Amino acid sequence: MLPTTDTRLKLMQTATELIWESNYDNVGIADICKKAGVTKGAFYHHFTSKADLFASACAYEWEQMRPMMDEGLSPRYTALQQVENVIELTLRKQQRRSGVDDKQKICGCPFFTAGAQAGCEEVEIRNVARDMSDNGTLYLIALVKNLLAEGYLQPPVNETQVARMLQQFVQGLLMHGRVYQDFDKLRQDLREGFYRLLGLDPKYRTCHETYVAQAAKKLDTSLLLTDPL
Secondary structure: OOOHHHHHHHHHHHHHHHHHHOOOOOOOHHHHHHHHOOOHHHHHHHOOOHHHHHHHHHHHHHHHHHHHHHHHOOOOOOHHHHHHHHHHHHHHHOOEEOOOOOOEEOOOOHHHHHHHHOOOOOHHHHHHHHHHHHHHHHHHHHHHHHHHHOOOOOOOOOHHHHHHHHHHHHHHHHHHHHHHOOHHHHHHHHHHHHHHHHOOOHHHHOHHHHHHHHHHHHOOHHHHOOOOO
16 A cells, blocks of 8 residues: 555646546546546545645646746746747647557646636636646746846836736647647747747847757756656
């Protein structure tokens, strides 16, 4: 039998994996318990409901993502490089493989999607998804401020609004990508959308051609590869 802390972690990890592969509504407690190899009694020892587990799994997912964002926005990178890092991290999160034909599969962000699809009475689910989105927006605010500080954007710029629009664009694009399953278009549109919403002068956009090829090596790959492919 797994220790108590290990059982709780296993349930969160399993729920996260299943939600990424499917969605919140389609993943039941029985599915999670079966995949994790634990009993329903063990489940209810740690969580009061699927919504409670979802909240914990969402927080767990963010804790896995936080070190990647910290690395991507490290001060050792220029602001332009940080833009490319955030784009590449977003794409890397989508590089999951389908178990059917091993093709690359765009999963979107099931946590945010669950919040968007939640009914009016499912306040806990919407709040958790909103908190996760707000956390991402805070990093984007820092990114916009860094671009301003290094002179890549023309003031005045409402950093919070631009960051919020970037977050909204990314979530909408990922939902669109989940329907069309075209990774090449996702990559192209994500980068172009970032440039346009940030208002980057075209002369600064060419930097990605030389930097992106090196991004995987420059970023901490041990952090980038924490997600199951």
